Amino acid sequence: MISSYQLNNIKVHRNEQCVLDIPQLTLPAHKCIALLGDNGAGKSTLLDVLAFTSQPSEGEVLLADQKTAFPLSSRQRRTIGYVSQHPFLLSGTVTDNIQLALKLQGIDRQHRPELTQQALNLVNLNHLAKQAANTLSGGELKRAAIARAIAYQPDILLLDEPFSHLDQNHIQQLERIIEKLAQQPGKTVIFSTHNRLQGLALADTTINLVAGKTTSAPLLNLFHGRLHDHIFDTGRLEIHTTSELGNARHIAIDPLEIIISTHELQSSMRNHFMGRLTLIAEEANTVRLTIDCGERFHAIISPESLLSLNLTLGDNIWLSFKSTAVTVF
């Protein structure tokens, strides 16, 4: 499998704190990849490393299976397009910004108008080509920044929280643009989002980040606390695990592994909590329940189960799961 990036022993320190710690990570090429995680999970730091706009404190990054140096060579730089969370457009028009990117990438003057047009077409921004950059709305600005990043046709496009601070209409527009970009042959799109559902819907692959570390655990039912004697204390609940990781600070429970019942079950499962049903939501042919047991749990059940249990909002219900369903990290 061809990889777009291979990260080995990457660490990023800020103010003497390790904010990113990735022993090994391979990001496949020609895929749409979502980096998922809460605010402060390290998504932007990781994207900065992938964009080579900041140098990791330790470790090496292979780009398309080739060694890299910091700053990146102009040939390798041309393979990456990067749009930060709060993109900055330089003074001038949208076209000026795109043409500047082409100029900085060393593209011949005669090819620039055609490439500018192609980029504007891809993000549906032709009508604003001559508009001053400082008069664009939030959504238009993000699309203009994407046009600038894709104008020189990089193999990899990195987007940091592309949907943040946008209204629903602009989010939908941008989702369609990302899908269109990801479908282009030979292109890799890597974007970060704190919206798990959005990430799962758009991406072929997802990478979960928690406290600067990648994890295969689902990010629903993610709790922080301390592990002692197989019991993880979140400060509000004690959850049984099978782990002996002494320095573990996080656990995650797969929502599909949680059993919902209207009364306490007598079973081999070690974790039973009663809580109040606070949300019932339809999600991709399943039903997601949110139950407040002191900590907020998410469980996924079938629509048939919802009917047979006859659940309504505000009901007190029981949730149970095995200690082996708890991922500790």
Next chain:
Amino acid sequence: MTYFIDSLLAAMALVTHFDSDIYQIVATSVSISLIAALIAASLAIPAGITMAQHQFSGKQFIQHLLNTLMAMPTVVIGLLLYGLFSRLGPLGNLGLLYTPTAMVIAEAILIFPIMMNLTITAVTSADPRLIPTLLSLGANPYSLFIQIVKQTRFAILAAIITGFGRAIGEVGAAMMLGGNIEGFTRTMTTAIALETSKGDFELGLALGILLLLIAFIINFLLSWLQRSPS
């Protein structure tokens, strides 16, 4: 009071009748200050942008040094350069003393810290996303420099104008290194000092009016640039 009003009217007449002696002095002043400003700018702007971009040990010390040099009395610069350029000094064989070149050197040294400090402020007060954006778009060190100058051009122009204003109004170093030689190194400020001491108050006043006019134009340009979007 009559003396002052009569002198003022006579000075106005000298200015409005385009007295050749006066405009010769003005031309010397402007050309020396302009060349000094251009030389200082060509060094201070790259130095200021480089310093603003990078973090290194000793940066704080350089910043303090620049602040100190900004407040350095002009006669001290004149004195040091006089020592270097006088016949017995290490650069005496260059024969620069009492030449416009010596005055340009002195004024360039005088305004270099002002321009560099203002350039540092211009770059550090620009949008913090500017440099990362340019780097992510593939800017090499040269194109990065050009684009930073372009994006902060109004603030950098203001730095150049401020430096020029300081140079044209300077008297101490100009007097010590230029020697106030008529038609050669006589500038507006040195002429005002000399003519007033000689009792030619009208000529001094006429030059003062022109100096004020230049100061007004400089300030007008500065405030216009500050209003412009950077």
